[in-house]
Amino acid sequence: MSSVLEVRDLSVQVNGGWIFQGISFQLHPGEFLAVIGPNGAGKSTLLRAILGMQSNRTGEVAGTRQKRALGYVPQARQVDADTPVKVFDFVSFGLTHRLRPWLTRAEKQQVNDALEVTDCLEFAHRPIGKLSGGQKQRVYLAQVLVRHPKVLLLDEPTSNLDPRAQTQVAEIVSHISKTRNVSVIFVTHDMNLAAKYATRVLYLTQGRHALGTVAEVMNTSVLSRLYGIPIQLVHAGTEMVLVPQEDAHVSV
Numbered sequence: 001m002s003s004v005l006e007v008r009d010l011s012v013q014v015n016g017g018w019i020f021q022g023i024s025f026q027l028h029p030g031e032f033l034a035v036i037g038p039n040g041a042g043k044s045t046l047l048r049a050i051l052g053m054q055s056n057r058t059g060e061v062a063g064t065r066q067k068r069a070l071g072y073v074p075q076a077r078q079v080d081a082d083t084p085v086k087v088f089d090f091v092s093f094g095l096t097h098r099l100r101p102w103l104t105r106a107e108k109q110q111v112n113d114a115l116e117v118t119d120c121l122e123f124a125h126r127p128i129g130k131l132s133g134g135q136k137q138r139v140y141l142a143q144v145l146v147r148h149p150k151v152l153l154l155d156e157p158t159s160n161l162d163p164r165a166q167t168q169v170a171e172i173v174s175h176i177s178k179t180r181n182v183s184v185i186f187v188t189h190d191m192n193l194a195a196k197y198a199t200r201v202l203y204l205t206q207g208r209h210a211l212g213t214v215a216e217v218m219n220t221s222v223l224s225r226l227y228g229i230p231i232q233l234v235h236a237g238t239e240m241v242l243v244p245q246e247d248a249h250v251s252v
């Protein structure tokens with residue numbers, strides 16, 4: 001199967017230290033790659049490096065000649081509560097070559113399609129500033145989907161959302177990935193969310209990384225190597241929790 005994106009030996013160095021080093025992977029159509037790791041591990045830096053927005057990058061990114069093939073939603077986008085722009089118009093700003101003040105019938109259909117697949121139709125004519133955090137995340141997703149990207153790069157689209165809204169966003173992204181063959185790079189802190197939806201996981205921490213299926217990466221030996229200390233992976237019901245070895249006696 002041909003890949004839509006190929007990352008070869010990607011490294012970023014800042015102030016003489018490596019944020020990450022030698023990351024290589026191929027992303028296939030419809031794949032859902034979760035990038036996980038603690039604060040400051042370099043997850044956002046990795047997305048920026050893939051997009052060519054990061055200085056001090058070495059390595060290569062191939063397979064995406066057209067910029068619009070990449071749909072990027074950066075971390076923590078902010079829209080002022082008083083912003084009067086209606087959701088429909090906000091999503092239409094994502095259309096390429098939107099230089100005219102009107103939309104063609106085909107463009108309106110594109111916007112409606114993006115609103116529908118992200119479950120935003122019911123508030124399409126409300127001001128975006130008045131929406132909840134989860135609703136806004138879906139609108140940001142719709143704004144990039146309107147261009148029919150081949151790859152979605154989503155930087156923590158579920159942070160600061162309650163569990164129900166997190167699941168709703170992840171379900172929508174997973175559905176788009178499966179039904180439209182869109183590849184996804186989904187940054188999250190939440191390894192349980194990653195384990196539920198990802199076909200592969202890239203775990204970053206302390207300049208080290210591991211890439212593979214959930215079972216290949218989310219295990220005691222790989223995590224202990226990444227963190228450089230013995231780590232136990234404790235299963236608490238349906239959830240996984242990382243426990244440093246000295247605290248492994250903690251009952252859950």
Ligand SMILES: Nc1ncnc2c1ncn2[C@@H]1O[C@H](COP(=O)(O)OP(=O)(O)OP(=O)(O)O)[C@@H](O)[C@H]1O
Pocket residue numbers: 014019037038039040041042043044045046055075
């Ligand atoms: N251009 C730069 N100049 C200086 N430091 C940088 C630069 N780019 C990234 N960094 C540093 O790289 C590290 C990784 O940051 P990054 O935001 O990628 O981590 P993250 O895993 O996304 O964190 P979080 O989960 O908190 O969002 C941080 O220590 C950050 O300060």
